[in-house]
Amino acid sequence: GEDVEQSLFLSVREGDSSVINCTYTDSSSTYLYWYKQEPGAGLQLLTYIFSNMDMKQDQRLTVLLNKKDKHLSLRIADTQTGDSAIYFCAENDNQGGKLIFGQGTELSVKP
């Protein structure tokens, strides 16, 4: 069945780059998403990539997609303390509002 896997924790120093990784199993996934969740809040859409793309850049965010290995990554350049949050990877296999989420990666940014 569909499954999305992420590592649970990542700790970086302020100013460094952060790379959050995600693997998925459903080869029919059409779109892949990255969401950010801060304490007590909902999910904030960061960026998304269509499955026929290899890379997408949006300001400090770079998404890389390796379709062969079903591997997705989110790179945050010049990480700031305000980037501390839980980051979720999600896939959509063209079933409208149904997303399959990973467990989330807790990013901790130390000054």
Place this chain on the structure above:
Amino acid sequence: KAGVTQTPRYLIKTRGQQVTLSCSPISGHRSVSWYQQTPGQGLQFLFEYFSETQRNKGNFPGRFSGRQFSNSRSEMNVSTLELGDSALYLCASTTGQGAGSPLHFGNGTRLTVT
């Protein structure tokens, strides 16, 4: 444009009671989806409504139900509450047309069942 609005933000209920949660989507969005978030199970899809019809359903018992009104606002109902229903319930909206339309989430309703 206003975002997705969920009310109430917090709810405390007793086992056996029922509860109704409300969601107002972004203006122009016709699809509303509901998710349950718990520390143990993570984010799980409950159901999706599009143009007042349930379009997709997750693996939850029949105690969980929903509906959508003609103005796209949606409600979710949980009957005969159990302790395990304690969770953050998130609503998301999208245009519902085309796979590329991303979901936008509200801040959720935190339900505590005692």
